[in-house]
Amino acid sequence: MSVQPGISPADEFEDDLQRTIYEYVERNGAVAPAELAGSIRIDAERPQSKPARSGEYTESVCPPAGDLESCLEDLKERGYLTESDGKVRVALSGTATELDHSDGTVTIRPAREEDRDGVVETMREVADGSTYIVADDVATRLDRDSALVRANGEVSRVFFTAVFDPESDGETADGGASRVVGWVHVDAPELPALRHTVELTAGVDPEFRRNGIGSSLLEYGLEWATDAGYEKVYQNLPATNEKAIEFLEENGWQREGVHEGQYCIDGEYVDEVMLATWP
Incomplete structure (x- = not known):
């Protein structure tokens, strides 16, 4: 089982030790095993010739290598963490899907921390002109956060x-390098009464539109939300x-309704349209 947004595995x-390992990886997005081994600390009793007033004295130390490895492997086996490209990450379920493109291939897959800059850039490109307020807000939050994917019960x-x-x-303008050209983002509310719902945003780089990428991203996100147990998706x-x-x-x-004059864009009041689906 993989970690779901809105559900803390705490x-x-x-x-x-397991909790500390998971929280460190979740907070940092992608961590090399060597960095993990050097960063994780646990409390250990420290012998003293004179006892402290409390009768206890502890210090923060690195856990034994065997304990760290055992806990990490257990977290992988239980589906909370995974390791790819030499880094440990929060596990996110999803099978890669390939789409043919006239100049190459487009692959839809779970995002990696290394995708962050590409995701933000694409979001900003799609939101240009204040037509996608929510996506622009998500991009701003990503700039401030420490990781792309979060699953800790507070940020989900x-x-x-x-x-x-x-x-x-x-021959390509970017020298032949792969790049992010679209995204789908699923965000779960914190309130228990709303845990059956998730907010979804999706978008495609204007240069790559009308190739079926947007529909495939939307289907991918809805399928994941359904498998994760969510009943209503809104935007x-x-x-x-x-x-x-x-x-x-x-x-x-x-369409579920309209918030009249919800936005002020270029000096003009603009309605907000609320849409949803029950996949």
Whole structure:
């Protein structure tokens, strides 16, 4: 089982060392095993010739290598953490899906910490002109946070990315490097009464639109939300973002209402359209 947004695994850990390992990885996004071994500390009693007034004296020390390795392997086996590209990460379920593109291949997969800059850049590109307020806000929060994917019971979000890989013999403006060209983001509310719902944002780099990437990202995010046990997925958009509203409605989303004059964009009051789907 992989970690789900809105659900803290804190009560599932067998000891404080497991909790400390998970919290360090979750807080930092992607951690090399050597860094983990040098950063994790536990309290240990320290012998003293004269006892402290409390009768106890502890110091923070690195755990034995065997204990650290055992706890890390257990967290991997239980589906809380995973290791890829030489780094330990929060486990996020999802099978990669490939889409053909005229100049290469687009792969939709669980996001990695290394995708963060590409995700933020794509979000800002899509939100240009204040047409996607929520996405712009998420991008701002990512700039301030320490990790892309969070699952700690307070901050709860996951990302999946669409990554373009050009053909090896093709000529591309970016020199042939792969890059993030789309995202889907699922964010769970903290309130228990709203735990059956999640907010979703999704977008595609304008250069890569009309290739089925947006629909595939949306389907990927909804499938993940359903598998994770969420019942309702929602998204709010400025009424001026007509293309995005039309896109969601074409994919079965329903309008639930309007917040009149919710935004002030370029000196004009703009309504907010609330849309949702029960996948």
